[in-house]
Amino acid sequence: MIFRWSAALAMLAAIGMPAGNSAFLSKSLSPVPVTSVKPTTRNARSVLYMGPPADPTAPITETYGEGSRKYRRTVYTHNEWVKHRSSDRFAKNVGSFLNSGIYKQIGGEVALCTGVAVFVWAWNLLVGGYQDLSGAMHDPIITANWAMMIGLPSTPFTTVSSSLGLLLAFRTNQSYKRWDEARKFWGLNINHTRDLNRMATAWYGNQSDFDGTTFMEPSTEELAKINPAERQYLLGQVSLMTWAFVRSMKRHLSPPAEDEEDYVAEIKARLSPDQAENVISAVHRPNRALYDLSVAIEKLPMHFVRKDAINTNLSIFEDTLGGSERLLSSPVPLFYSRHTARFLLTWLLFLPFALYEPFANSWNHIVMIPSTVFISVCLFGIEELATQLEEPFTILPMQGFCDKIGANCDEIVSWAGQGQDDDADVVRQNLEALMPSR
DSSP states (O other), X not given: OHHHHHHHHHHHHHTTOXXXXXXXXXXXXXXXXXXXXXXXXXXXXXXXXXXXXXXXXSOGGGSSGGGGGGGGOOOOOHHHHHHHTOTTHHHHHHHTGGGOHHHHHTHHHHHHHHHHHHHHHHHHHHHHOEEOTTSOEEOOSOOOTTOOOOOXXXXXXXXXXXXXXXXXXXXXXXXXXXHHHHHXXXXXXXXXXXXXXXXXXXXXTOOBOTTSOBSSOTTOOOOOOOOHHHHHHHHXXXXXXXXXXXXXXXXXXXXXXXXXXXXXXXXXXXXXHHHHHHHHTOSSHHHHHHHHHHHHHHTSOSOHHHHHHHHXXXXXXXXXXXXXXXXXXXXXXXXXXHHHHHHHHHHHHHXXXXXXXXXXXXXXXXXXXXXXXXXXXXXXXXHHHHHHHHSOGGGSOHHHHHHHHHHHHHHHHTTTTTTTSTTOHHHHHHHHHHSOOO
């Protein structure tokens, strides 16, 4: 009997399972505390983070879970697309398997299912007999009448597997749609901030068409001669408040611990003290910034019809802001997510009971253990992908979008007067030639 128990312990050691497996599982499943990590330097706030942290001293919580989300804010250029399409992409992705934040995040669940598989495997060997490494068969170690092999038929699992697949597919699709919608909102912000500043710059001080026809009756008062310094200041205010709106929207959609300090510093650095205080102290900062942008547009000397066209962009900004708030405050219905998680975990926990017999041709059915690990990683990974995508804003490079918008708007307003001044006769003549006669 002593020999048989020693043989059983040797078989457990053969697959690398410690004898104190209960303590091992308890340690694997213990939650790892997640800490909020602020940007390390002020200069790092505009970085478009890609990949895991390069700093080897970064805490482990930066490599998966909440701490890793800041490193998923990827922006592709042509170089990144070339790497994305490279022929060795499969080898690289498999090679980074152990560094995957997704797989680290689901490590506890996979360990639990693996523990169940090891228990089923070891118990059935103890009560049903086993084969040693030389190929010799041995009688069961536990011979009590109540001891019997455990297992389940595979039919229930195959019957409900299609339903589980539909639940996971729907959950993943809806989460990706939320990410895609958030990205499109920021795409609209980028497009219409450019549009707004282009129209403001081109229409500044212009109340009539190039052929001299006024919008109103002939008695409409002509605008005063353009003061270049005043024009540059007023258009600069439009550009600045455009940036202040998108930057405030970014802060509105970001965790306070991550962005508040940087946001306040940036606003105070670029806005006047009064403007900065008004925006920072507002209950709803994006609304305040949007109001200040409306005021800046209203101060521009141009016909009200053109101002109305410019203000159309502000209504679009309200839509993107409201849509983003909807995504942030309304997850996929919780009862759906919870049922999917419960269904998936129950299915995987009982799966090892159905895998023991199908792997009878392997040595002591041992292949059932790595098979359980593989299936658990795949299915838990799909559910984790959906969970990570469901809240899209902390994995979107919103700081990069804000910096891009600010740079584009500043460049557009710097073109003020080019091709429109009185000495630009060639440009004016060409435009008049293209105008239809009226």
